[in-house]
Amino acid sequence: MPEPYKRSRTLRRLQVKVPGGATRRHYKERKPKNAKCGSCGNVLKGIPRERPLKMHKLPKTKKKPTRPYGGNLCSKCTRTLIVEKARLQ
Amino acid sequence: MIEIGRLAVKISGRDAGLKCVVVDVLDDKFLLIDGETRRRKCNILHIEPLKDVVKIKKNASHEDIKKEFEKLGLKVRETKSKQKTERPRKKRKTPEQLREQKEEKRKLMDVFKKKKEETVKGKGEEKPAEKTGGSLEEKAGLVEEKKKPVKEKGKEPKKAQKKDSKPVKK
Numbered sequence: 001m002p003e004p005y006k007r008s009r010t011l012r013r014l015q016v017k018v019p020g021g022a023t024r025r026h027y028k029e030r031k032p033k034n035a036k037c038g039s040c041g042n043v044l045k046g047i048p049r050e051r052p053l054k055m056h057k058l059p060k061t062k063k064k065p066t067r068p069y070g071g072n073l074c075s076k077c078t079r080t081l082i083v084e085k086a087r088l089q
Numbered sequence: 090m091i092e093i094g095r096l097a098v099k100i101s102g103r104d105a106g107l108k109c110v111v112v113d114v115l116d117d118k119f120l121l122i123d124g125e126t127r128r129r130k131c132n133i134l135h136i137e138p139l140k141d142v143v144k145i146k147k148n149a150s151h152e153d154i155k156k157e158f159e160k161l162g163l164k165v166r167e168t169k170s171k172q173k174t175e176r177p178r179k180k181r182k183t184p185e186q187l188r189e190q191k192e193e194k195r196k197l198m199d200v201f202k203k204k205k206e207e208t209v210k211g212k213g214e215e216k217p218a219e220k221t222g223g224s225l226e227e228k229a230g231l232v233e234e235k236k237k238p239v240k241e242k243g244k245e246p247k248k249a250q251k252k253d254s255k256p257v258k259k
Contacts, residue, residue: 066103079100086098086137 037074039081044074091120094143097136099126108163109136113148123154125166 005011011027018024035047046065048058055063064071069078091097095111099122109124109131122131128151143157155165182190 067101067105075101078105082098082100082106083137085106086139089139 035071037077038072039077040074042074044071047071090138091133092142093147094145096139096141096143097122098139099131099135100137101135107166108139110143110145110154110157111136112145112154121148123149123151123165124158125163127166127168 001007006027010030012030014026014028015023016026029051031049031051034049035044036042037044048055048062050058065075067075067078069081073081091111091114093111093113097109097111099105099107099109104126107125109122109126111120112123112128113121115121115130118133120131120133120136122129122136141161143161145153145157151165158165
């Protein structure tokens with residue numbers, strides 16, 4: 001029997017070709033879900049789907065768009081929001 | 090609607106949400122803008138025009154726009170060109186500096202040596218006294234002979250190595 005942590009589905013399974021030519025099963029941690037827009041719920045672009053440790057190592061500009069509300073709202077929603085604010089003034 | 094001097098808000102990009110003035114209309118698609126944003130070419134679809142219009146000439150300079158913005162109570166973005174700094178390069182230490190380094194090291198080594206010698210002397214005096222008291226004459230003599238040289242060997246080679254190592258460095 002494999003070890004208990006390998007019996008549960010918390011880890012994802014990979015079929016990896018090892019240097020000897022055989023395929024072997026590797027266990028890896030699952031990635032987090034895609035980041036989503038706060039207003040419309042669409043998947044956000046420009047945000048890598050990585051675990052916190054790897055995100056920590058990335059440069060600031062590769063973690064999220066540099067525009068205001070970047071990383072929280074999608075580009076369409078930010079545009080509408082800014083336009084609404086401008087028209088209210 | 091879009092003309093020279095028209096105030097607008099930038100919608101897209103990293104300057105989104107900042108106010109700007111149309112400085113020039115380049116063609117049916119692009120404008121030249123300046124103000125809170127960077128002075129840059131911009132698509133017409135990427136700005137939202139406001140109702141105010143500022144009196145400026147075509148291709149007005151950044152300073153003129155700054156004056157107009159100060160009247161409205163807005164701040165203009167000031168970009169500073171980077172000053173070129175010389176790349177830090179490693180320099181070889183002069184012989185005088187190296188000498189100083191070595192002297193400092195020697196001072197440290199001397200301090201440690203003195204400490205070691207003191208500790209070793211203290212141990213050396215105590216141990217043989219105990220042994221002579223405890224064991225038989227022949228055995229005691231053998232033990233003392235055996236142990237003393239071992240200690241001396243332990244002391245001497247270290248000193249010798251250190252002494253050797255110094256001249257090599259010189």
